[in-house]
Amino acid sequence: MSLKRVKAVIFDFDGTLVDTVRPLAEAWARAASMLGISIKPDEIEKYVGLAGPEISLKITGGDEAKAAELRRLKDQVYESEYVPRMRLFDDVKSSLSLLRNNGIKTGVASSQTSRRLKQYLLNLGILNMFDVLVGSDVVARRKPEPDVFLKAAELLRVKPEECFAIGDTCFDYESASKAGMRFILVSRRGNKCDGAEFIVGSLSEAVSIVIANSSNLKDSP
CATH class of the missing domain: 1.10.150 (DNA polymerase; domain 1)
Known part of the structure; x- marks a missing residue:
């Protein structure tokens, strides 16, 4: 299957955006x-x-x-x-701004409940930097099943193959893979996931990969 131009990024929350x-x-x-x-x-x-x-x-x-x-x-x-x-990792706000400036949609797919997720993002000052939020309470199956990522893609009105999922655990990788999304592991603690397409040490590195794949590939038919 040929790679499609990336139109959206769906983030995990704990350990990916926040040091929790x-x-x-x-x-x-x-x-x-x-x-x-x-x-x-x-x-x-x-x-x-x-x-x-x-x-x-x-x-x-x-x-x-x-x-x-x-x-x-x-x-x-x-x-x-x-x-x-609770604190954001240092490169979160700049990375999200870069995605917005490049016209890439953003969402969060978390094992937190939707209510808590929204409140945490509001407290951290980045709620308005996301187009959609999906908590584990609004889907039938939680990670490592694909439901939260698929629901986020549905709400973003993009196909799974047009999304990058970004997370920090193999649970995120398994969930995103089952959803048919490309995946970037942000490994700040040196963790690995066999089969992950990209493994990077920071969110800013992950976003650079996303942007490179948002401009040089074809749109889905």
Whole structure:
């Protein structure tokens, strides 16, 4: 299949736009300790990128009642202690501006709920830099299934093959691949995903790839 001109970029949120991988892992670990579960943040980091229900079930070993209580406690810890300190990676605003200036549509497809995602982006001052937002609560299946990326493409009125997905985990890669999108892994922590078309160290590098592919390829028929 020939490559198509890129018309849109769909971003993951946690770990891609915001430096939240470690804070989320710490919040989960602290909540787990309140339930008598001993687990280190390092052990949880590999799950960040999945939605809360999946992470909580992994931590509790499949105990659904305990997982629900774990999510409640984690939300309390995270919202009160970590969200106020949430920060964008340094190159996010300039990268988003560059995409806008080049006429490339933008969206976010996240394992966060839509309500939280919108509030976080508003707090960070970049809500108006995205055309669409899709949270895990508005699709039938969460990452690593393709639903959030496909829904974002639908709302952007572009075909999946006209999109680049940008994320920081193999869950993002699997989700984007199933959606039929090209993928760029932003590997700030040295992580790898077998099969990823591009692996870069920063968002600005990823956006440079997107822009190069927005001008030198053919439109979809």
